[in-house]
Amino acid sequence: MNYRSMNCPPENVFTVLADGWLYPSWVVGASRMRNVDAAWPTPGSAIHHSVGVWPALIDDSTSALEWDPPRHALFKARGWPIGEAHVALDVKARGDGCVVRITEEATAGPGRFVPLFLRDSVIRTRNVETLRRLAFLAEGGAGTA
Numbered sequence: 001m002n003y004r005s006m007n008c009p010p011e012n013v014f015t016v017l018a019d020g021w022l023y024p025s026w027v028v029g030a031s032r033m034r035n036v037d038a039a040w041p042t043p044g045s046a047i048h049h050s051v052g053v054w055p056a057l058i059d060d061s062t063s064a065l066e067w068d069p070p071r072h073a074l075f076k077a078r079g080w081p082i083g084e085a086h087v088a089l090d091v092k093a094r095g096d097g098c099v100v101r102i103t104e105e106a107t108a109g110p111g112r113f114v115p116l117f118l119r120d121s122v123i124r125t126r127n128v129e130t131l132r133r134l135a136f137l138a139e140g141g142a143g144t145a
Contacts, residue, residue, distance in 0.1 A: 001101055028130050029051050
C-alpha cells in the first residue's frame with residue numbers, strides 16, 4: 001500500500017476517478033481509452049482501456065466494485081494474460097488537503113503466483129508514480145471544467 005498527501009480536497013480526487021477518460025493519465029501502464037460506460041463509476045460499470053505499448057497492446061477493462069465518494073473506491077482492474085487485481089483508493093481529509101492510500105492485490109491469473117516480495121515491490125514502485133500522476137490531476141482541477 002502507498003500513501004500520498006495531496007493539496008486538494010478529497011472531492012477533487014473523486015472527480016478525477018469519476019472521469020473514466022482520464023484513466024490512462026494517472027494509471028501507470030494504461031495507454032489509451034477505448035470506451036467508458038455511461039454509468040461509470042457506479043458499481044458494475046466499466047471502462048475499457050488498453051495496456052502496454054503499440055504493437056503489444058492488450059485490450060481489457062476495469063470495473064467499479066464500490067463507489068463511496070469522497071472516501072472510498074474499489075475497482076477490479078483486468079490486464080489479461082497477466083491477470084486481475086483489486087485496487088482500493090481511500091481518501092481522508094487533512095487540513096486543506098487530503099491523504100490518499102492506494103492498495104492493490106492480485107486476485108486472478110498468473111500474477112498471483114509471483115512471489116509476494118517481488119510482486120509487492122513492483123506494485124509499490126508503480127503506485128508511487130500512479131499517486132503522483134493522480135495528485136497532478138486532482139490538484140490541478142482536472143475533470144472540473
